[in-house]
Amino acid sequence: MKYVARRQVLKGLGLAGLALSLPGGALAATSQELASEGLARLQEGKTAQALAALKEAAKLDPANAWVFNLLGRSYYTSGQQRLAADNFRLALRIDPADGYSRMMLDVLAQHPLPPAPAEKPGKSKRLSQLEEQARDELSAFAKTGKAPGKRLLLIDPGHGGADKGVTGTTGLVEKDLTLDVATLLAAELNASDAFRAMLTRQADYAVPLWARKAQADLFGAELMISLHCAASLPGYAGVEVYSYSGAASDAEANAVAELENGVLRFERVQPPVLAEPASQRGLLGAWRVRSGERRGKELAESLAAKLTLPGTFGPAHARQAPLRVLEGPRCPSMLIEMGFLSNTQEEKALKGKEFQAVLARTLAQGLTRILG
Structure with missing residues (x-):
């Protein structure tokens, strides 16, 4: 990190x-x-x-x-x-x-x-x-001890552009689904009193993994949530919440990491070489890495414990894997596999606009509960 x-x-x-659109316009x-x-x-x-x-x-x-x-x-x-x-x-x-x-x-x-310095008699400044x-x-x-205002969550719709992600048997494309649900999730969070949300992409275009993570630091996000859908052998189903770890928690998590990290082959823009402040090297830098990963694991496990969706989805599961999109941002991060497009029942549910709204609302409620 x-x-x-x-x-x-x-x-x-x-x-x-x-190019990124920043608040405040041109300087x-x-x-x-x-x-x-x-x-x-x-x-x-x-x-x-x-x-x-x-x-x-x-x-x-x-x-x-x-x-x-x-x-x-x-x-x-x-x-x-x-x-x-x-x-x-x-x-x-x-x-x-x-x-x-x-x-x-x-x-x-x-x-x-x-203490603030006392003003001299006879002098006053209008603020x-x-x-x-x-x-x-x-x-x-x-x-x-808390900064006022809404806390920022960065929502990352997985894939985009030439990288379609997984395609279901009926033609549902992961990159489109992640953007649709991310937009709904951002709207749910922005309607709350505590949070506001930004997206790493707002349309169907490619964003390198390193640039997605860089936005978390650029905008000072409290948490980055990357949305995806999985594909696996018949019989797998449900929502999975991943946190970063150098080693996968099980064979399924390792397979998901290999699938998601495969997007690197689409990346044409390499990360720039930036000078790293001395304060970020050595023991302090290592501590930040461990602290962010530990917090991300805690939040992922808490969210998984609070998520229950209707139908075949049932309760969510928490896993750890060496997912490149979660490796590096200063803030905690998690990746949510919103279901398996290789599962025909889940693909049918995920294709429906009403279920997408339910999914976004459930995720927003879960995030609100775990972040307090």
């Missing part, structure tokens, strides 16, 4: 020719130049110069989440934790998908923030609406 900064991931996806050129200058000075350890450039960038483009993200980093580096928290909060307010700012707020919440909202949310965050 490798964590790369949000901008590094974005740069890498751009180098590979994969103002002058503000972008100042922000890049501030980042360069910050990396050189020249914090005062970084702050000067970034403050000017914020004036030019007050809706630029990246600028406030960098201001937070600069203040944090200079030991000004409260100002760091203020700016990370602003960045997250502008862009709720800013995973770095959310992470830093989690770090800052572990220690009491220094903008955005600053007032950020102040109120920061106050709530300091009391609860």
Whole structure:
């Protein structure tokens, strides 16, 4: 598992020719130049110069989440934790998908923030609406230790483009089914008060496995759920929830891993080589790998225990396998085999729009229960 900064991931996806639609639209050129200058000075350890450039960038483009993200980093580096928290909060307010700012707020919440400096008599500053909202949310965050707003779940419709996945006996294609159910699942989650969902693909096109995982880090997802359908020998049926493991839990899980990992032969765009921050190497990097895999296994087992679908599906089963799509994102991840297209009864059920809606609703309810 490798964590790369949000901008590094974005740069890498751009180098590979994969365009992603990001909130906030295009960046103002002058503000972008100042922000890049501030980042360069910050990396050189020249914090005062970084702050000067970034403050000017914020004036030019007050809706630029990246600028406030960098201001937070600069203040944090200079030991000004409260100002760091203020700016990370602003960045997250502008862009709720800013995973770095959310992470830093989690770090800052572990220690009491220094008191805010008292205002001098006779002087008062009128806060903008955005600053007032950020102040109120920061106050709530300091009391609860939880970032306000909806938590992001990344839904990955398996396969796409030239990679059709499994095709059932009546012609039901896995890549189409996964997109249909993923769209319904995202709608269910977005209608809740706690979660919002994004898709790794919104239509029938190819997305490399590495780019699907990179989006989880790019957008700061709390959990990545990859949707698939299985095929096996006659007699196999039901929903299976997989977590990542270097070794398969059984022969069936190993067969599923070989089938799903076979999509690599369709990939024409290779992952870019990005510099890995020193903090992600060594013991800390290994700990993050183990922590993410352990959490993913716990969530997969919990979800499987709570899923029951009508008909031949019955209760779900939890398994582990070396699935490449689950290997690497900083957040926990799971892969859900929504049934066997090699099973004629399940294919018939999965083909129906009403059952697809039931499946999406059941998955949304299960995810809500296990994530709290």
